[in-house]
Amino acid sequence: MARGAPPGGVSGSAPGLLAACQAGEPGAFRRLFQARSAQVYRWALFLGLTPADAEDAAQEVLVVASQRIQLCRAEEALTSWLFQVTRRVVANARRRRWWRDVFSASGSDDAETAALEHEDASDVQQELAIRACLAKLPKAQAEVLLLMEVEGHTREEVAEMLSLPPGTVASRLRLARAAFRAAWEADGHAPLAAQEESEAGP
């Protein structure tokens, strides 16, 4: 997988799309939504939301982004800015879910549903297991693992997206990997195949 290109095939927006949205060009927001919906949905999903909540959150992220589009200053900052919006929306969605679960006897169970399309049906269990283990990690660690391990961003890109020094990203990544391995093995899964590179980034 190419670094910086999410496995879902969403690699960014057409050049000039941000400017078109900021200028209020007809159809610009629809194009932005089409270009970014899958990416935002994956973020929400791997940050711990159920598929249904992730879908709602993705809609909300796009609506909030369109209402505040003037605050995004550059095309190249769009991914980073959208991720910041997603973090806040996901945090709110998790709080709402907590309240909903408090007042609901049955609770939510669609976390056990696959949210992605897989070429091989056996990968469905893999997706569920990864989401379950990510959900056990502290938020700060899950974000770094999502962006580097799942989405394939470099350490420097993640540092910019999270407004952190690259060294902090590296240390969070180390902790996150250790925590994820512990959760993975505690759930009785076979070890994941290690990547050839030991860490993203140049």
Added chain:
Amino acid sequence: MSERRDEGLGLGKALGRATVPADVQRRIVVGALDRLEQPRARLAPWALVAAGAAAALAVGVWRFSGGARTPEAGTLVATTEATTYALGPHRVELAAASRLRFTAVEPGAVQLELEAGRAHFRVAKLRGGEHFRVRGAAATVEVVGTRFDVEAVGACTRVRVQEGQVRVTPVGQGAEALTPGQERTVCPPAGPEVLSAEEKLVREALGLISSERELPRAAELLERYRRDYAGGVFEEEALFYLCLTRARLGQGGEARALREAFLARFPQSSRGQRLRELSLP
């Protein structure tokens, strides 16, 4: 676990070519477009009742504030048309295509940063200990009780006073009082002397921090800033980055004390949340 090398987990590989289903993408896009066009269509009946009550309350507040909006502290607003904001008894009229950050918004303490464009301020009489400050790129304007304009003109800051008196403090220089009818444009000096000693100190420290070189030296420069320029225009930045640097250096005790100092000194700062989330050794 602890003896294992820090290898990648291969999560991307494990997920293979998993994609977001096309129908999910379509629902997200259509739903978002619907919500943009018909924001009230999703309200449940109980929510409509609550919205009605909120609207009635909002009308009261609206009337009370003369139809102006009141932004939260930490908000950065960017206007496409002229917009009026209410800050308690004060009013800010932000021109179209302007950007203004509401750094602190609380009774007796208003701090704003004009990043672009022009804003007109109508400030009610301030009592002792209260302040209303507007920071531009080149100067900080402090109100003594008045009506005035601040305009960002490139790297310069232009101030015009219509009523009352304001105190203008160019970055790194002494304060100057402006009275009605007076106008002052403050620009950074040209050429290599463009930065004040105060700004140079902070910039040098931030350069070291961003490149992760000589962090102890960066901490020393920021400590010096705090000592030599107490209450200076970069006080917030210096305290914030000093806290992050101490944490990065593994000096948890110092970082904790600096975090407490920051939160006490700048309770409305948007950077406070970042420090609260900081995991300290």
